[in-house]
Amino acid sequence: MTEIEKTLQNKSVRPTAMRILIYKYMASKNTAVALTDIENAFDKAERTTLYRTLKTFEEKGLVHQIDDGTNISKFALCEPGCNCEIDQDLHLHFHCGNCDKTVCLTEHKIPHINLPQGYVAEDANLVIKGICDSCSQH
Amino acid sequence: MTEIEKTLQNKSVRPTAMRILIYKYMASKNTAVALTDIENAFDKAERTTLYRTLKTFEEKGLVHQIDDGTNISKFALCEPGCNCEIDQDLHLHFHCGNCDKTVCLTEHKIPHINLPQGYVAEDANLVIKGICDSCSQH
DNA sequence: AACATCAGTGCAACAGAAGTGCATTTAGTG
DNA sequence: CACTAAATGCACTTCTGTTGCACTGATGTT
Numbered sequence: 001m002t003e004i005e006k007t008l009q010n011k012s013v014r015p016t017a018m019r020i021l022i023y024k025y026m027a028s029k030n031t032a033v034a035l036t037d038i039e040n041a042f043d044k045a046e047r048t049t050l051y052r053t054l055k056t057f058e059e060k061g062l063v064h065q066i067d068d069g070t071n072i073s074k075f076a077l078c079e080p081g082c083n084c085e086i087d088q089d090l091h092l093h094f095h096c097g098n099c100d101k102t103v104c105l106t107e108h109k110i111p112h113i114n115l116p117q118g119y120v121a122e123d124a125n126l127v128i129k130g131i132c133d134s135c136s137q138h
Numbered sequence: 139m140t141e142i143e144k145t146l147q148n149k150s151v152r153p154t155a156m157r158i159l160i161y162k163y164m165a166s167k168n169t170a171v172a173l174t175d176i177e178n179a180f181d182k183a184e185r186t187t188l189y190r191t192l193k194t195f196e197e198k199g200l201v202h203q204i205d206d207g208t209n210i211s212k213f214a215l216c217e218p219g220c221n222c223e224i225d226q227d228l229h230l231h232f233h234c235g236n237c238d239k240t241v242c243l244t245e246h247k248i249p250h251i252n253l254p255q256g257y258v259a260e261d262a263n264l265v266i267k268g269i270c271d272s273c274s275q276h
Numbered sequence: 277a278a279c280a281t282c283a284g285t286g287c288a289a290c291a292g293a294a295g296t297g298c299a300t301t302t303a304g305t306g
Numbered sequence: 307c308a309c310t311a312a313a314t315g316c317a318c319t320t321c322t323g324t325t326g327c328a329c330t331g332a333t334g335t336t
Contacts (some may be wrong), residue, residue, distance in 0.1 A: 016314090119269070129262065186287080209294085
């Protein structure tokens with residue numbers, strides 16, 4: 001049994017062939033991926049399967065969904081200690097306007113915000129847009 | 139000439155009947171509105187006209203676009219002193235998971251973030267999700 | 277006033293992402 | 307092996323966003 005299979009099982013996700021492939025693919029990228037990205041990477045894959053796989057991964061805490069302002073949902077693997085489902089580990093994301101890639105800046109947490117009376121915060125999403133390190137070097 | 143007509147002209151937007159109606163509608167709401175919201179409010183309106191009107195408003199700095207994580211673009215009128223087009227006045231937004239409304243918290247600015255080397259920030263988007271004041275009272 | 281010009285509007289159609297329903301296959305369990 | 311439940315594949319729908327083209331109405335000029 002591989003590392004990936006163990007990881008999936010730890011989160012109560014049955015390690016099917018497709019799921020392992022998808023997980024591997026996401027692990028190989030250091031950026032967040034959209035459904036369409038995966039679809040193009042494996043041209044034999046069904047969109048529905050990918051869609052539901054990502055949903056499952058998200059429910060089980062294997063990946064987190066990222067909304068980077070492009071109106072296209074992206075996903076990134078959770079770090080080993082990530083507890084995004086219980087409202088901790090709210091790191092921020094960076095979206096590069098040049099290469100259109102979105103990365104997790106897991107070291108950078110979202111600062112605490114004092115909301116007006118009556119407002120109850122449950123989740124937060126902070127996206128910085130600009131030019132990423134690879135693009136700014138050229 | 140009404141206040142609204144003056145406001146539009148100040149921003150070099152010709153105050154047509156439709157535009158005045160749309161502006162009035164947005165001013166009457168204290169929440170951000172989606173294209174579909176306006177479409178439903180005036181059932182004689184064309185989606186394209188609304189779409190392009192909002193685009194124009196945004197270009198001219200009358201409204202700012204908000205991405206609240208629902209993957210539906212929303213818009214809100216800029217405050218009198220708002221300079222969102224030149225990357226200031228980056229206030230945060232609150233999205234209520236109960237009533238699905240999104241409001242500007244113009245008093246709350248996005249804190250400065252120190253990015254890793256090589257990353258250049260140009261814009262930022264911070265959305266807090268939770269329960270809004272009206273919903274939390276019940 | 278007649279005319280030319282251009283912004284604004286209406287209509288139709290398209291693209292892409294998200295989501296659903298159902299049939300079929302695959303995997304785990306007794 | 308037989309049974310059950312989960313996973314997958316296929317077809318289809320819905321919704322938002324977007325563009326192209328034709329038309330209209332306002333603006334400015336002679």
